[in-house]
Amino acid sequence: MTTEEIPVLAQFGLTGEQAEIRALARKIAQDRFKPRSLEWEETGKFPWENMEILAKAGLLGASVPEEYGGAGGTWLDAALILEQLGSACYVTAMAALGELGVQIRAIAAYGTEEQKRRFLPDVAAGKRICAVSMTEADAGSDIWAMRTKAVVDGDDVVVNGGKVLCSRADVAGLFIVYVRWSDDPGTRPIGAVLIERGTPGFTISPGRKTLGGEDLYDLTFENCRIPSSNVLVREDGFRRMLTAFNGQRCLNASISVGIAQGAQDAAVEYVKTRSQGGGLLGDHQGIRWMLADNEVEIQAARQLVWRAAANAAQAFPSRHEAAVAKVNANEMALRVTDRVLQIFGGNGWVKEMPAERYLRWARYGPLGGGTPQIQRNAIARELLK
Known part of the structure; x- marks a missing residue:
């Protein structure tokens, strides 16, 4: 009996459905993803095939509320899935992290009804990849030092600045970007906006290879104009x-x-x-x-x-x-x-x-x-x- 088969699940009150989710994720990861894990590293390609497999199995939409096409799962559901992906293929685990993690949960928790209906169903179906970008060249763990700024201009918001080390930027259709709403010091003015791929003034650098095989990208915003409806959080945003x-x-x-x-x-x-x-x-x-x-x-x-x-x-x-x-x-x-x-x-x-x-x-x-x-x-x- 392997560690994964030891019946410790009851300690956390897992339902039978959660045990099935864990078993399904393990089977897919071991049978479909593990044999090609080195290949994904060496080619640097985004594992679209694997994401489609997860979407068809109903695992990719685990963090999306049911009313927007997902499974409405808990954080524990997401943790169970990602643990199994991590045991088999790092590139796939990191690819799925966005769809199961903060990007989707932030939109579901803080987004407007229009934002949820516009973006979440495609995520659950595996049709849209989301990225989140916070780190800057001079602002990593010290997030209060970030300089990317958003300014309200009529019905729009204009973003200027740059981000570094952003994963999945080569395929993401939507980016959650941390921004500063004023020049006031500290973290209070920090919030977030949603910027779609192809928005004028938004450019993505060529990818940089990493130790784990996942490419990372730098983002630049030069008078990048987005509608005010794409503001995710502003007041008390940080x-x-x-x-x-x-x-x-x-x-x-x-x-x-x-x-x-x-x-x-x-x-x-x-x-x-x-x-x-x-x-x-x-x-x-x-x-x-x-x-x-x-x-x-x-x-x-x-x-x-x-x-x-x-x-x-x-x-x-x-x-x-x-x-x-x-x-x-x-x-x-x-x-x-x-x-x-x-x-x-x-x-x-x-x-x-x-x-x-x-x-x-x-x-x-x-x-x-x-x-x-x-x-x-x-x-x-x-x-x-």
């Missing part, structure tokens, strides 16, 4: 968008758990067949202890991620629980995948073998959605309030 981003942190952590589990599964299979010292590699106590340490850490991290997601239900996860889950899962995945590469020995260094792949995939988690250092600051603030 607090609302930061709250929405707690969900992204939680789902980032779920992908990290999936990556670690995928690496662990690969290591277990490897030591069962690899000969060493007159027996199997798995007969050696040192190897067994590394596998046991992996198992302890994966199980613990999964519990924290599921707790944060389950407690959120249809709302956004709490800042504290999301931060705790993310720090733990991100750093756990690095330790687990490093041990797995060591278990594979020289074969772990070979590109065609899975060990080095999982180690590379694990490295993104601590970079995206807020670094562990930023999360630790948030955790400490909560403790010392």
Whole structure:
């Protein structure tokens, strides 16, 4: 029995439907996505085929409310799906993250009725990809330093500035862009607008290759004029968008758990067949202890991620629980995948073998959605309030 088959689901009150969602996501990920995971990395192509498979299975629209064509699922539903995708194909997991994460939840929570009806049904059907862009060249974790500015001009809003390291920009039809509504210092003037691909004044740079195989892009806005109906949040916008981003942190952590589990599964299979010292590699106590340490850490991290997601239900996860889950899962995945590469020995260094792949995939988690250092600051603030 593998870790994925151990019946721990009841601890979180998962319904039979959620158990089926998890099983379906695993089957699709292992059968359809895992065999081609290295191919998606090497070509740099967006995995449209995989997104269509997820959409037809009803998994891609899990975060879209039912009235707009989705499944109306919870954060835990999304976490269950992304964990399985992360165990098989990093590129596909990151592609699906937007449709299951903050972009869609922010529109569903803060968008106008017109915005929801205009954009969400196509997302659920896999016809429209959404991207979110917050990071700037001189504003990463220090979001208060962002300079991209939106100015109201009659019935329109004019956006000027630039963003960097935006994923999925090559295929996204809609971008949620964090903007500053005034020159006042601090975070209070920060909100967000919806900018559609092809809008005059909006350009996208050529992609930059990354360690995980997913290309990243820079965005430029030069007198980019959008209708005022495309404003997502303005008043108290930063607090609302930061709250929405707690969900992204939680789902980032779920992908990290999936990556670690995928690496662990690969290591277990490897030591069962690899000969060493007159027996199997798995007969050696040192190897067994590394596998046991992996198992302890994966199980613990999964519990924290599921707790944060389950407690959120249809709302956004709490800042504290999301931060705790993310720090733990991100750093756990690095330790687990490093041990797995060591278990594979020289074969772990070979590109065609899975060990080095999982180690590379694990490295993104601590970079995206807020670094562990930023999360630790948030955790400490909560403790010392």
